[in-house]
Amino acid sequence: MLTVLTGGTGGAKLIQGLSLEVDLRDLAIICNTADDLVLYGLHVSPDLDTITYTLAGLADEEKGWGVKGDTFAALESMRKYGWETWFKLGDRDLATHLTRSVLLREGSSLSQATSRIRETLGVKASILPVSDDRIETRIVTPRGEISFQEFFVRDRWSQEVKGVYFAGVERSRPAPGVIEAIQSAAAVIVCPSNPVTSIGPILAVPGVRAALREVERPIVAVSPLIGGTAVSGPAAKLMASMGIEVSACGVARAYADFVDTILIAREDEGLRGRIAELGVEPVATSILMHSAADKRRLAREVLALIGPMC
């Protein structure tokens, strides 16, 4: 079993590459849920959906979220009714959120709802929300607190960030299968997702980080930064707000207690000495994933570092 920790867009690219190289039934994907939101009474799980759609071949790869070719007729009607429509739910995507919300209302857990959705979409990999309990990323700005999606989508990460915390995380428990997937992993991969708001909430669920520290098999991370800039999204801004050095070295330090190896950009080769001092082996390569070939090549490089999965 290969266990992967991921957020949405960046992680989905590497997972798409991995899906071409390994049997999907051998993949357990532990997903961030702290970006989840309730919109129009529906439970939306952006990262779970991005990963599920990617593996189902339904993802809009250009946007990095949602269903390819989706239409937005329902959203347009919601706008006419006077609702805010900055978070763009497509018509087909809506069916996923309706299904999840109905299942949750009927008493299913988020893991059970996620399994039902991925089975319906024919996805063979196991997709695990990190927790069935509600965890919510809160962004602290000089003008007060906002949710992650208000910061990320509505405000296009323009607001100054004074801090980030995960409401509810202290009381949360790992979802069924999460700790088992870590303990029984032949290897663990940490995707090039935002270390603060994508991987951060996963590591903050009590028991997850401790389980990762105990893993004796290889743990490989991929940096989401090139130089001081995130490949996509607000990782650099959020890392700075948390006092984390905005570089691949800062990422390595954030994971140094459990990661063995980190793939960094060739441009960051100069950081190798400082990363090695943290006890993390740096491997410089091309970490950009524009094309399907890039995704597959990077996945192969990660798998080569892991070696044979006994």
Ligand code: FO1
């Ligand atoms: N991201 C955007 O930038 N704009 C959107 O309108 C938007 C809508 C959306 C709808 C469903 C969904 O599953 C994801 C969506 N995302 C959108 C992506 C999402 O906000 C982020 O990619 C993740 O939360 C970060 O990992």
